[in-house]
Amino acid sequence: MKSPQAITHLSSSSLISFLFYGLAITCLISATVSASYGGNETDYLALLSFKSMITQDPYKVLTTWNHSFHFCEWSGISCGKRHKRVTAVRLISQGLEGSLSPHVGNLSFLHALYLRNNSFQGAIPHELGRLSRLRHLYLNGNKFSGVIPSNLSGCSNLEELVLARNKLTGGIPTFLGNLTSMEVFSAALNQLGGSIPDIFGLWKSLTLFYCGECSLYGSIPHSIFNLSLLVEFSLYENQLTGSLPSEFGVMLPNLEWLQLSDNKLTGVLPPSLSNCSKLGFLEMANNNFTGKLTIDFSKLRDIYVFNLATNNFHGRGEADDMRFIDSLKNCTNLEELVLYNCNLIGVLPISIGNLSNQLRILSLSDNQLYGNLPSSISSLIGLTTLRLEFNRFKGKIPTTIGKLQKLQDLELYDNQFSGPIPDAIGNLSLLIKLYLFSNKLEGHIPSSLGNCEKLNGLDLSFNRLSGNIPKQLLQLPSLTYFLDLSNNNLSGSIPSEIQDLKMLSGLDLSYNKFSGPITSSLGECISLTELYLSGNIFEGIIPSSFSSLRGLEVLDVSQNNLSGKIPQFFDKRFSLEFLNLSINDFEGEVPVVGVFSNASAFSVLGNNRLCGGLDTLKLPKCKESSKKKKFPFFILVIVIAPTLLIVLCCLYLLCKKKRNSQPSQSSGNERFLKVSYNQLLKATDGFSTTNLIGEGGHSSVYKGILDSNVNKPVAVKVVHLQNKGAHKSFIAECEAWQNIRHRNLLKIITSCSSTDFQGNDFKALVYEFMANGSVHDWLYSSASTSKLNLLQRINILRDVATALDYLHNRCQTTIVHGDLKPSNILLDDDMVAHVGDFGLARLLGANLNQNSSTGVKGTIGYAPPEYGFGSEMTSSGDVYSFGILLLEVMTGKKPTDDMFNDGLSLHKFASMALPDHVIDVVDDDAIVLQSTEANAKKVEECLVATIKIGVSCSMDSPPQRSKIEIVVNELQRILDVLQNI
Missing domain, CATH: 3.80.10.10 (Ribonuclease Inhibitor)
Structure with a gap:
């Protein structure tokens, strides 16, 4: 046995050995790491x-x-x-x-x-x-x-400092001026505030300067105009004041991109701008520039975008403000000429026809232009958009306009054009929008309009047109937005071919001379949300086929000779928000359910033989076997007739304004009846988790029953105000809902802006409940026993595309959704798709090329690539998201799937399968095997066409993406083929 001293000595010796050994290992590892990384x-x-x-x-x-x-x-x-x-x-x-x-x-x-x-x-x-x-x-x-x-x-x-699209504050610091090697500086889309430091004049090598949407104020430092190497200069959407130096163009001779729109700049545009001979993009819209345009544009040969809209360029005491058009003839690359709302006075010169054949957009609306529209405009063969509305043009619309074969948007309304609508307009086969209302046009509606196979919005109202509705016009399946022929002298009956307009949202035939019974064929127009037939000579009953119009929100048949009882199908299952039956000869009992439960939502004035209804109507009680007393009603009509006519006119104008998608903010607010926190608390059983149907970054969604909603379930979206950006999201969604209404958009019922029982702010939105959940649920939920078939998927995609087309092209205020993805596409009882969640939406305004952006960029995988480079939100970004959505719906693969790495993306995955291997990438549940080889081939062709749409919409480059209005028509064509198999 060893002694304790020996054991102690041994232990000490072992410990020292162990430590030495450990130190050696550590040094070895360190040496290995150092060797592996070369000492780095x-x-x-x-x-x-x-x-x-x-x-x-x-x-x-x-x-x-x-x-x-x-x-x-x-x-x-x-x-x-x-x-x-x-x-x-x-x-x-x-x-x-x-x-x-x-x-x-x-x-x-x-x-x-x-x-x-x-x-x-x-x-x-x-x-x-x-x-x-x-x-x-x-x-x-x-x-x-x-x-x-x-x-x-x-x-x-x-050399390059790019900080765009973040959440930076605190102004632009002056110390940056010491970085004298700077060539590119971008801080756009940050709420920096403050003024632009004068010290930036030291950046002698600067070529690009971007500080748009930075909340900057004050004047542009004069030293910046000494940066002679500057190529791109952008300060759009700030609060900058002051004027531009007269020698501007001499000081910045290398400019190719100049963007100072949406500020408060004043003074004249310096004539020296003509010295910027390399200038390609010129955008100075929405400022307070004055004086006559005296720039010699003949020297700007490379210019392709020229936008000076919403300024005041009228020359004093002169009426030849349009002479500058002559100097644009050498600008052979010009693609956009936008000068709306510039107070320009004068005649549009014949030299307009000398402009570039590359010109795509010509907008001279909202000025004081007069005289005839020159026939030479037909030389602008590249035009896709021609907007001359809100001027004083007179004379005939030149027949040569039919030569503009690429035209998609023609808006000549609110002028004094007279004579017939040229037959040649029927040659415009790509035309999507034709707005000729509020002129003095006369004669028949040309049947040649039936050749405009992509037309989806036609407004010929407030003219002097006569004759019948041509059947060819009613056989356009593309006509999906609205058809407005009101306030003319049209006559005859409504042709039965109206039944072919199954996707039409709005129809206005009011204040004409139509007669006979209302055709039952209107019941086939199942997509109608607004129908105006007032002020005609219709007789008979309301057709029973109207019971099929479940999406109808506004129906006005007032001031006709209609009779019979009020149909019982106007019950709570209808979506009616306003029903006008006034000044007819209806009889019998007025219901008290559905639209008739709200006295402000309907009118039955001037129908002497009605009884019952709400007490507020003050109609006589219905008696089964006694005759009605006519005297009181006779007196009533005589007393209220003058007032009634005024009221009806006001109602009509209000409805028409709503139909044209031009609601004011106040009218939008009044549309929704407010509810209290207590009501929503009760409706959702105390916001119980058992009623929780969805959660997001800014909100939670509960299923509930409102007392005022007749036991019909609703979806209550409660905003998480404690989360950063939630309040902004709520405001964005409210602003969006004030401006929109469409069968393929989620319907808002009411809103709540209140406090809870602890005094905390509380905000919520109440929507129509979608019983079939979201597209995301159908694609990925394990709880779902059934899957979407091919026809359902194409229907859903068509519905979503139709909603986007409405948001982008059919509202006066263009709306970008900003967050299109499967979880935001909801399905109702009939599997009709409704786009929801407008928390990231952006209202871009009605004007062309108006810059708008937001710091929020949507969802990874669905947001377009340009949003990461400082680009503003655009409708093209929504198209990209739709393309990704389409590919996901068809392939069953998320854009963030693990398989998409090393350069492979959902877009590329689908693109590589075209055209011969589409079957290999499409979700198995979407493929329906047909009984015949011919049918199977048709299905495959439809699959290829659908995937092509998704690929074309999700191109990285915005200009290469498809137009959403074209996508709608293509998907409808695919649907037509599938439904006939």
Whole structure:
């Protein structure tokens, strides 16, 4: 046995040996790491710190960031060949979430940091200022907040600083002026505030300057106009004041892009702009520029966009404001000429026909132009949009207009055009919108309009047209938005061919001389939401076929000779919001259910033989076997007739205004009856989790029953006001709902802006409940036992495309949805699709080329790539999202699926399958095997056509994407084929 001393000695000796051995191993490991990374463990550890602060990596781009690979082989990392030090980090559009590690400042050899279009948040680390070799810093399209760190002044070699589309505040710091190597600077779409520092005049190498939508105020420093190398200069949508120097064009001779729209700039546009001979994009709309346009445009040979809308360019005491048109004839690249609302007075010169045949958009609306429309306009063969509304043009519409074969949008309303509608308009086979209302047009409606096979909106109201409705017009399946022939002298009966307009949303035939019974064929127009037949000579009863018009919201048959009893099918199952039966000869009992339960929602005045109804109507009680007393009603009609006519006229004008999608903000607010917090609490059983049907970043949605909704379930969307951006989302959604109504949009019932029982702010929106859930549920929910078949999928996609077409093209205020995805597409009892969730919506305004944006960019995978580069939200972005949605619905694969990596995307996956391998990528549940080989071939052709639509809509480049109105027609064509199999 060993002695205790020996044991102690042995233990001490062993411990020393163990420590020595451990130290040796540590040194060996350290030496191994050092050897593995060439002594560059600083870069290695900095990158690991970067990875550790990433909370979401949906595309698994950082999975290679481990010790199995040298860090120079990690995804997104570039190293120098000699020293193996990190020189560039490129992680663009990878959906990364988290904070940017300050240890990035240890990458001392870093030349370029590209992190654009991700979801980084928090402050920009001031440690970036250590990177003295840094030349390119792209942090745009993230959620960085706080100020631009002052330490960036240490990046003395910085050439490109791009911070656009973040949440930065605190103004543009003056220290940035010390970065004299700067060539590109972009801070657009941040709420920076403050003024533009004069010190930027030191950036003598600057070529690009973007600070649009930054809440900047004050004047543009004169020193910036000395940056003679400046190529692109954008300060749109700020609050800048002052005028431009008269020598502007001489000081900036290299300008190619000039964008100062949506400010408060004054004075004249400097004639020296003609010296900017390289200028291609000129946008100065929505300012307070005055004086006559005296720029010599003949020198601007490269200009392709020319937008000076909403200014005041009228020359004093002169009426030849349009002479500048002569100098545009040399601008052979001109694509857009936009001068609406400029107070221009004069005659449109014949030289308008000398403009570029590349011209796509010509908008001279809302001016004071008069005289005839020159026939030479037919030379502009590239035109897709011609807008001359709200002027004083007179004479005939030239027949030569039929030569504009590419025309899609023709708007000549609110002028004094006379004579017939030219037959030649029927040659415009691509025409989508034709608005000729409020003129003095006469004669028959040309049957040649039936050749306009893409026409979906036609307004010929408030003219002097006569004759019958041509049957050819009613056989256009493309006519889906509205047909307005009101306030003319049209006669005859409604042709039975009206039944072919199954997708038509609005029909107005009021105030004509139509006679005979109302055709039962109207009951086939199942998509109608608004129907106006008032002020005619219709007789007989309301057809029983109207019971099929379940989506009808407004019906006006007043001032006719209709008789019989009020149909019983106007019950609670109808969507009617307003029903006008006034001044007819209806008899019998007025119901008290459905639309008749709300006295402000209907009118039955001037029908002497009615009884019963709500007490507020003060009609006599119905008696089964006694004759009605006529005297009181006779007296009543005589007394109220003058007032009644005034009321009816007002009602008609209000309804017409609503139909034209031009509601004022106040009228939008009045549409929704407010409810209290207590009512919603009761309706959802205390916001019980058992009633919870959905959750999002800004809200929770509950199923409930409102007392006022006759036990019909509703969806209550409760806004999480404690979450950042939730209140803004609520406001955006409210603004959107004030401007829209369509059968394929989720219907809002009411809203609530109140406080809860603890005094906290409470906001909620109440929607119509969609019994069949969302498209996402049908595609992915394990609880769903049945799947969507092919016909259902195409129907859903057609419905969504129709809703987008309405939002983009059929509202006076263009609305961008901003977050189109399967979870926001809801299905009703009949599997009709309704687009919902307008929390990210943006109202772009009715005017062309109006710039608008938002810091919110939608959902990863569905948001278009340009949103990550500082681009504003546009309808083209919605088209991209729709394309991805279509491909997901057809393939059953999410755009964020794990299979989509290493350059493969849902778009590319579908594109590579065209045209011969589409069957291999389409969801098995969508393919219905047909009994015959011919039918199977038709199905395959439909699948190919559908996938082509999705691919064309989801192109990376916005100009290459399909037009949504064309998509609607293509999907309808595919549906027609499938339904006939």
